[in-house]
Amino acid sequence: MDTLIEFLSNHFYLAGAFVVLLVLFIRNETSRGGQGVSPQELVNLVNHKDAVILDVRENKEFAEGHIVKSVNIPHGSLDKRLSELNKYKEKPLVVACKMGQHSGAVGTVLRKAGFAEVSRLSGGITEWRNQNLPLVKK
Numbered sequence: 655m656d657t658l659i660e661f662l663s664n665h666f667y668l669a670g671a672f673v674v675l676l677v678l679f680i681r682n683e684t685s686r687g688g689q690g691v692s693p694q695e696l697v698n699l700v701n702h703k704d705a706v707i708l709d710v711r712e713n714k715e716f717a718e719g720h721i722v723k724s725v726n727i728p729h730g731s732l733d734k735r736l737s738e739l740n741k742y743k744e745k746p747l748v749v750a751c752k753m754g755q756h757s758g759a760v761g762t763v764l765r766k767a768g769f770a771e772v773s774r775l776s777g778g779i780t781e782w783r784n785q786n787l788p789l790v791k792k
Contacts, residue, residue, distance in 0.1 A: 688749070688757075688758075688761040688764075688765070688772040688773045688774050689773050689774075690754075690773070690774055690775075690776035691748060691773045691774070691775060691776060692776055692781075693775070693777075693781060693782050693785050693787055694785075696721075696748055696775055696782075697787075699746055699748060699773070700723075703745075703746050704745055704746075705745060705746035705747065705748055705773075706725060706742045706745050706746070706747050706748070707721050707723065707724035707725065707748050707750055707775075708724070708725050708727060708739070708747055708748065708749050708750065708760070708764075709721065709724040709725065709726045709727075709750050709751070709779070710726075710727060710728060710729040710732065710749060710750070710751045710756050710757065710760050711726070711728065711729075711750075711751055711752055711779065712728050712730075713726065713728065715752065716792070717791070717792040718791065719779070719783075719789035719790070719791050720779070720789060720790055720791075720792075721750065721779070721782065721787075721789065721790070722788065722790050724750065725738075725739070725742075727739070729751065729756045729759070729760055732760060732763060733763070736763070736767055739764070739767075739769070742769075743768060743769055743770070744770075745771070746771040746773065747764060747769055747771060747772050747773070748772075748773045748774065748775055749761050749764070749772065749773070749774045749775065750774075750775040750778055750779055750782070751775075751778045751779070752778050752779055752780060753777065753778040753779075753780045753781075754774065754775070754776060754777055754778040754781075755778075757774035757775065757778065758774060760774075761773075761774050
């Protein structure tokens with residue numbers, strides 16, 4: 655630990671630059687997939703702006719419980735099935751996954767494909783369940 659403190663004091667500018675780059679990297683990674691929305695904000699988007707929910711979990715997980723009227727395209731097959739979403743390009747699109755780990759990457763793909771309003775469900779379906787919001791089971 656003493657060596658680390660000595661290094662940081664001897665290389666203050668280098669350590670400072672590292673911290674700044676780390677913060678910028680984290681900020682970029684969290685924002686590139688779209689703005690995070692809470693489950694309540696998602697309900698408002700669906701009710702007031704006719705938002706579409708894209709559930710990117712695998713088919714089995716989707717069948718165990720999903721948000722009403724959500725579209726299921728597993729994240730692994732998004733590139734092949736992206737054309738199925740073209741009819742939703744003018745609508746707000748919210749990406750939901752199990753815990754939020756895939757929604758950022760999917761959001762980036764959707765933005766590059768020309769979708770203007772892309773958001774991601776913060777905490778994913780797990781957070782939706784934690785707030786005791788309804789799920790449809792197939």
